Amino acid sequence: MDRRSFIKLTAITGTSATLASCGNPENQLIRFVPAEDIIPGVAVWKPSVCPLCQAGCGLTVRVMDADADVVRNGQAGVVRIAAAKKLEGAPDHPVNRGGLCARGQAAIQITYHPDRITQPLKRAGDRGQGRYEAITWENALAEVVARLDGLDGNQRAVAAVSRGGRGHRAAVLRQFLARFGAPAPMTFDLFGDDVLRRANALSFGREQLPTFDLANASFVLSFGADFLGTWNSPVAQNVAYGLMRQGRPGRRGSFAQIESRMSQTGGNADEWVPVKPGTEGVLALGIAKAIVDGQLRPVSGAGRAGALIDGWSGGLASYAGAEVERITGVPAARVERLGRRFAEARPSVAIVGGPALAHSNSLFTALAVNALNALVGAVDQPGGLSFTPQLDVVSAAKAGGPAGAAAPALGQFAADVIAGTSSPQVLIVDGANPVFTTPPTWRVREAFGKIPYIVSFSSFLDETTALADLILPDHSFLESWTEAVPESGAMTAVASVAPPTMRPLHQTRATPDVLLEIGRTLRRPLDLPWQTFDEMLGASFAALPSAVADVDAWTDAQAKGVWTGTLPAGLAAPAPAAGASAAPAAFAEPQFDGDASQYPYYFLPYPSNQFLDGSLAHLPWLQEMPDPLTSGMWSSWVEINPATAAKLGIAQGDVVEVTSGHGKVQAGAVISPGIAPDVVAMPAGQGHRTYTRYASGRGVNPVDLLAPVTEKTTGALAWAATRVQIARVGPPDGRLILFAGGMREHFEGELR
C-alpha cells in the first residue's frame, strides 16, 4: 500500500468511525415506565389455549422481557414489557399431551402481526374499499348502542355470524343475542363435520365428534379422514397414533386409508385404498358383510347403529363383493381381506371424515361406518371410539335466561336477504369470514352488502371485515382470557382456561367484555349475569369439582391452564333427543354438479395443512411451510394424476385452468401419483383478496368453483360434489412455488 492510498483509507474509516460513535438512534426514543415488574433475561412459562382450530390444545407460553414500540398520549416511544415469545404444547393437557402442531407454533405471529388492526375503525370510503378512519372506543361503543337501541321493537333484525364452538366465549355471544331477542349466531365451517355429528346422534345418541383411543388400537381403517393432518383433534390423534405404532414393544398397530387423493394421513398408512368418490359407505358395508358372512361377528352385534342401515338385519344382501366392486372400484377380494383383518385384529376401529362426508349421500356413509364400528364392538371400548363428556357451559356459568331463536343456515339467510324476504339491519361478525369460505353461488357477499350496518370484531381486514362499517378489534388470544371446551380428543371431561399471558400491545379490547359492556349500556339493559368475561369463567369453573385438596377448581385451573375430571350430573351437556323415527338409510348414488362429458373430473378441494380453510393464510410462517406431500408453499396448485396429465399434455408446473359450471381458476400443476386419474385436487386457503400483506392476492381459492350441492338429509355443503374440466394454459410462469424441485420420490424427467 502506498502512502496516498493509506491516507485515503484512514480518511474513509475515520469518517465512518466518527459516525459510528454517534450512539444508537434507538436511545433517542422516549422510554415509558413499564406497567409491570420484569426480571430481564429470565423466562417464565404461562398457560394459554391455542385459538386456531376447535381442538382446543393447551399451550405453555414463554414470556420474557422485550422492548415494544408504543404510542402513549400521542407520543411514540418504547416500553419494556413482558412479551410472549414462544408457544409449546402444555405437557399435562389431556388433549394434546405436550404436542403442538406447526399451525399452533405459528399462532404467536397473530399477536405481533404488522397488519393487525390496532384500534377501533370506522368506515370512511365505500363498502369493501377498505378505507377506514380511527375512532375512539367511547364513540365506537356509543355508535353500536345507538344502532341497537334504534331497533326497538324489531329486535330480530340483528343477525350474527360467528365461528361457533362449545366454549364460554361462544356462549357469551349466544346469551347476548338471546337476551336481546335476536336469533342465535349463524356458523359456517367450510370443512365442518355436521354430517358426522348428526350420524353420531342417530347411531350412538351423542351429537359430537368422536375421540379415538388409537394408542390401544391394533388396526385402524380410515375412510377419508385426514386425522394426522387437519381433521378433528389432530395433535391428540398424532400423539395416540405414535403410541399405536411405537408405544407397545412387540406390537405395532397398522392402518389402512381409504380415499381418492392421498392425504398426509394416507402417506403414513400401511395400505392405501383408492375408492370412487362418494361410495365409501358402500365399501364400509361391503366390509361389514364380509365380517358377517365370515361368521366373525353376529349381525345383531351392531344394535341400534346397525338398525339404521337398510337391509342390515337381512345380512346386507345388496352389498355382496361383486356389487361393492362395481360401485366402489375396490376389488371384491380386497374388500373381503379388509373385512377379515378388521374383525380379527382386536381392538380395531374405523374413522370417517373429510371428503368421504362431503357428498350428497354422506349421512349414509357416516351411518355405515358407525354400524361397522358397532359390529366389531369398537364403541366405548379401549382401542375404539368414545365421546368426551361435555361440560354444559350455560348451566355451569348459571346463565339461565331465554334460549333464543335458532340460527338460520347461512346459505338460506343470504338467499332470503337477496330476495327481500328478510331484512336484517345489523350484522355482527365474530371470528368468521364467510365471504371467503362460502361458494360464490350462495352470494353471501351480495347479501351482506344489503345489510345497512355491519360490526366486526376481527383483528385483521379479511374479506368479510372489509365490508364492515365499524371494526372493534379483539385482543389477541395471548392478551385476553382464553378458554376452550374441547369437543373431542380426551377420554375425560376437559375445559381449558388461562388468564392473559401479556398486556395488550394496542388499543384493542376483549370481545366478550365489549359485548357485556354493550349489553349493560343499552337503553333496556340485557341483564347478563356477569360484568366481565373472567367473572363468567370464574363462576363456571367454581362450579366444577377440584382435583386438588385445599385449592378450589377455579384457582387450580388458572394455574394449570386446564380443568379435567368427572363432571357433576347437572353440568354434563344433555344428550340430543333421540331421532328414533329415522328411516333406515340406503345407498343412493352421489350427485355431482356438472355433466360428466363436459366436466370429466371430480373436483376435490381439501383443507390445507397450513391454512385449514384459509383462516390462517395471514401467518407468514405458515405461508413458508412446505406442504408435506407436494412441498408447495406461498402458492396454490392443482394435483393431477400422471396418466391424466400425459393425456392432456400437462407437465409439472404448467399453468392449468380448472373450470366448473360455476367458476374458473388458474394455478400451477403438480403431477402426483397419489391421486386417482379421474380426480383433481386443490388445497384451500389461498386466494384471499384482502387478508394482510402476506395473503392478499396470493394464489386462488378453490371454493370459487364449488357448486351449491348439499347433503340430502342435513343440508350441509357437499364440498366434494363438483365436477370440473382442466386444460393447459401455458408453461410454468413462476406462480407455483415448491420447496423441493419435484415430487421427492421421482426424477423430474420421469414426470414429463
Added chain:
Amino acid sequence: MAPLPGQASGVYTTMRRTMGDALNDFLNRHPTATQPIEFPHNIHVGKEVACEFCHEGVDKGAVAGIPGLRTCMICHAAIATDRPRIQQITKMNEMGIDLAWQRVYGFSNDDNVKFNHAPHIRAKVECATCHGNVAEQTVAQRSVEHTMGFCVNCHNERKAPIDCLTCHF
C-alpha cells in the same frame, strides 16, 4: 453473488458492519454513553444500597438489568423528596415517561459473546472486578475493558472453564 443486507458487497466482509466499526473495535473505542440524568452511584453505594437491589436480575439470569423509574420510586416516593432531581423524576414517573438509560458495558452482537451474570455471582466474583469501583463514580463509566484477555485471565486464575464454547456459542 448478491450483497446481503447491511453489506456493501457480497465479496469481502469484515466481522463488523463497516470498516469504521472494525477499526473502533480493534482500538477498543466505544461510543460514550450519555445518560439522561447524572445518577450518583457514589451516594447510593455510600448509603449501603446493595447493587442487586436495583440491578435485580444479576443473580437470576443473564442480564443484571438497568432499573427504570418504578425501581427508583420504591424508595424515592418517600426519601429525599425535597431534592429538585427527585422531584423531576417523580414528575416523569407521573407522566409515565421512563429514563432512557444508555448501556455502558456489553458486547456487540458481532462479538458472538454470550455473557451470563448469574454464574459469576454464584462464583462470588465481586461486581467491582468487572465494573470498577462504582462507589467513586456518579454515572457509571467504562472503567474496566472487557477484552478476551481480561476474561480468560480471571477464568484461568479461578480454574473456570476456558473452552471456546463457554462464552462463544
